[in-house]
Amino acid sequence: PQNIVVPVLHGSAPVGRSGILHISDLHFGGDHAYDPTPAGVSRPRLIDQLISGLPSAPAVVVVSGDLTTQGQSDGLINARSFLEELARRLELPRNCIVIVPGNHDILVDDAAAVKNMSNEKPFRDFLQLYYGSPTELERIHVVSLSSGQKLAFGTGNSSKYRANILMDYG
Numbered sequence: 054p055q056n057i058v059v060p061v062l063h064g065s066a067p068v069g070r071s072g073i074l075h076i077s078d079l080h081f082g083g084d085h086a087y088d089p090t091p092a093g094v095s096r097p098r099l100i101d102q103l104i105s106g107l108p109s110a111p112a113v114v115v116v117s118g119d120l121t122t123q124g125q126s127d128g129l130i131n132a133r134s135f136l137e138e139l140a141r142r143l144e145l146p147r148n149c150i151v152i153v154p155g156n157h158d159i160l161v162d163d164a165a166a167v168k169n170m171s172n173e174k175p176f177r178d179f180l181q182l183y184y185g186s187p188t189e190l191e192r193i194h195v196v197s198l199s200s201g202q203k204l205a206f207g208t209g210n211s212s213k214y215r216a217n218i219l220m221d222y223g
Contacts, residue, residue, distance in 0.1 A: 060189040064148025068199040070112035076103060077117040080157065081135065082128035100139050110143050113196045113204055118155020118211065129179045136183060147184055151194045151206045159212035
C-alpha cells in the first residue's frame with residue numbers, strides 16, 4: 054500500500070470552550086447575499102446576527118464553503134475581513150476557524166485551469182493570508198480543547214476536477 058501524507062493544521066481553543074459554530078454559504082460578493090457596499094449587509098451586523106443567540110462562545114467555527122459567489126477576489130477579501138472580525142469578536146485564534154472551500158469558491162469554468170489546478174490559486178492565497186502560512190485545501194484540521202480532548206475535521210475540495218462531464222458540479 055502507498056503511504057499517503059495528509060497535512061495537519063493545529064489550533065488551541067481558549068480555556069473552557071467546547072462548542073462548534075457551523076456556518077456556510079455566506080456568498081460574499083456584489084452579486085449576492087452580502088454586498089459590501091453601504092446599502093448591503095454590514096459585517097458587524099451579520100456577525101451580531103450569527104453570535105447573538107449562542108448560549109456560549111464556541112471553541113471552533115467551521116465555515117463549510119461558498120464564502121464567495123464566483124470565486125471573485127473582492128468576495129474573498131470581504132470573506133477574510135469577515136472571518137478576522139468574527140475571530141476577534143469571539144476571541145478565537147485564527148487556527149480555531151476551519152475553512153473549507155465550496156463549489157462557488159473555486160471556479161471550474163476553464164478546463165485548462167481546472168486540469169492544472171491553477172483555478173485553486175486564489176483560494177489557496179486566501180487561506181495563506183488568513184492563516185499566515187501555506188495551508189492545503191485538503192487537510193486534517195485539529196483543534197485542542199483545554200480539557201485535553203481534540204476535535205479533528207477533515208477538509209475537502211468539492212470543486213476538484215474529476216471529468217469534463219462533471220465540471221459544472223461541485
